[in-house]
Amino acid sequence: MIGTSSKLPNGIILGDRYRIIKQIGQGGFGRTYLAEDTHRYDEKCVLKEFAPLVENDADLQKAEKLFEREAGILYKLKHERIPEFKALLRTKVNGKKLLFLVQEYIEGKTYYDLLQEQGKFTxxxxxxxxTELLPVLEYIHQQNLIHRDISPDNxxxxxxxxxPALIDFGCVKLAANAVSRSQGFLVTLVGKKGYAPEEQMRSGSAFPCSDLYALAATAVTLLTGETPDKLxxxxxxxxxxxxxxxxxxHLAKVLHKMLAYRPSDRYQNASEVLKILNKHQPSLVNSLISRIQTLVVAPKNRVSSNNNSSISHIEKQPTLQFTRRITNNLSRVSTKAIAISQVVSRQVNKLPYARRIRPWQWVLITIAAAIIPGIITFSTIQNIRSAISLSGIRNSVSKTIYVIRKTINLPVSITSRERNQQQDIYQRVQALNIDSGIFFGQVDREFYRQYPEMENVALTNSTEHLKYRRRWYQIAEDLLRQREREL
Known part of the structure; x- marks a missing residue:
């Protein structure tokens, strides 16, 4: 029977180009090797052997043609989170023909390894x-492909x-399975038991929601530290x-739907899941800005007390009435601005599982304290100017604007340059339409990786923490540049 192969020795050079470093895996259709490309300054790459179970050379040729077709599909995939397909390698070792798929080597650890090392994920x-992988799956599915083999190992x-990067597409196994099945041999399942849904494991059927199922199964494995067979x-x-x-x-509800037994009961595409996740996690500053904008429309109106919030809800009032009474209500606007700033600080303590102020939360607090007066001042000025045209009243308006600026000036102990840098970071996050909490959490993790001694220290506006703040900003800007290049 053709299809079995011996392990290649380390150091052997295939096709006068690829030097084998070591074997890094073995599956139902051959071995996987880490190698060096001697034509590209010893750049590391991965060689995946294709050795399906067939009876004769004619069947092998048929399998190879099918494999080449599937490899051609992989070649068309161009995404930074997917290993680049580089070449098909046909060679001989000791007179035996071998076929390999040459792919980009992704250096790092699998999420299975991370789970074993650090324990359960938060x-x-x-x-x-x-949220990092959903856009990758959306891209794959738009190419009419299904990964079929998502798991912590891949x-x-x-x-x-x-x-995170996504490796080891199941379409290569599909090619081998098609030939093996036609010859009456047992086929290797495409997908890992426990991670792949029932429709895939039983009949080989797979849909975009099948990948979403596997992603959710991976998620619960990371959350619990247990394999699917125990869950x-x-x-x-x-x-x-x-x-x-x-x-x-909310997360439990999303994962429950992704893991539904029937494909029709799951989310049908990756963008749908991403939208649900992002919708439920609005930015803290965004929600405050929206409340501020409601506040400054008409400060004349009666304020209703709310036991659950220190910010009152104010109904809209005609612009003319607002103009006539703006001076009498300056103190009220000022009081509300200060109250909102205080609420920003208190909101941090209400965040789920928060035990201390994280650097990103500190940045949002500072940004909010800086932008609240500007928003109120700007909105007030625009409402006044749009409603008043008499030159005499314009003089009063100028005095009013001065009083507003004087009254609601909230002290911030950082420089205007640093405050502008914070606002620029926040605005770029909003322009990219990414969730600020998730993004700033990513910045925090990198910051703590570089400065583990700051893990239990609350970042402040003091000069003592200036170097740490600068480094945090730099990490955020570096990540933003990466995101912006992806567009």
């Missing part, structure tokens, strides 16, 4: 992983940029993982 870490935390009741077709991981009700 909710924020899992949300970050999911996700790599890339060392170069600290981002899934095959008899009832139900998952039982929530008692082993403390997560927010």
């Amino acid at each position: 909710e924020s870490e899992v949300i970050e992983l999911i 996700l790599i935390y890339r060392r170069a940029d600290k981002k 899934y009741d095959a008899h009832q077709g139900k998952w039982h993982w929530q008692e082993r991981a403390k997560v927010s009700p």
Whole structure:
């Protein structure tokens, strides 16, 4: 039977080009090797052997043609989170023909390895992983492809940029399976048991929502530290993982839908999941800005007390009435501005699982304190100017504007340059339409990796923390540049 092969010795050169460093894996259709490309300054690459179980050379040629077709599909994929397909290698070793798929080598650790080393992942870490991978899956599915084999083993935390990459597409296994099945041999399942959904494991059917299922199964494995066989009741077709991981009700609901037994009961595409996740996690500053804008429309109106919030809701009033009474209500506007700034600080303590002020939360607090007066002043000026045209009243308006600026001037102990840098970072995050909490959490993790001694220290506006603040800004700007280059 053709298809079996011996392990290649380390140091052997294939095709006068690829030097084998070591074997790094073995599957149903051959071995996987780490190698060096001697034609590209010893650049590392991965060689995946293709050795399906067939009876004769004619069947092998048929398998190779099918493999080449599938490899051609991989070649068309151009995404930074997917290893680049480089070449098909046909060679001979000791008279035996061998066929390899040559791919980019992604240096880093698999998420399975990370789980073994550091233990269970936090909710924020899992949300970050999911939101990073959903756009990758959306791209793949738009190419009419299904990955079919998502699991912690096939996700790599890339060392170069600290981002997840998706490896080991199942379409190569599909090519081998098609030929093996036609010859009456047992086929190797495409997908890992426990991670792949029932429709894929039983009949080979796969849809975009099948990949979403596998991604959710990976997520609950990382959250609980347990493999799917300990979390899934095959008899009832139900998952039982929530008692082993403390997560927010919203994330639990999203994962529950992604893990639905019937494909029609799941989210049908990656963008749908991403939209749901982002919708539920609005930026803290965004929500405050929206409340401020409501506040400054008409400060004349009656203020209603609310026991659950220190900010009152004010109904709209005609612009003319607002103009006539603006001076009498300056103190009220000022009081509200200060109250909002205080609420920003208190909101941090209400964040789920927050035990201290994180650097990103400190930045949002400072930004909010800086922009609140500007928003109120700007909105007030625009309402006044749009409603008044008499020159005499314009003089009063100028005095009013001066009083507003004087009255609601909230002290911020950082320089205007640093405050502008904070606002620029926040505005760029908003322009990229990414969730600020998730992004700033990513910045925090990199910051703490570089400065572990700051893990339990609350970052402040003091000169003592100036160098740390500058480094935090630099990390945020570096990550933003990476995101912007991806567009």
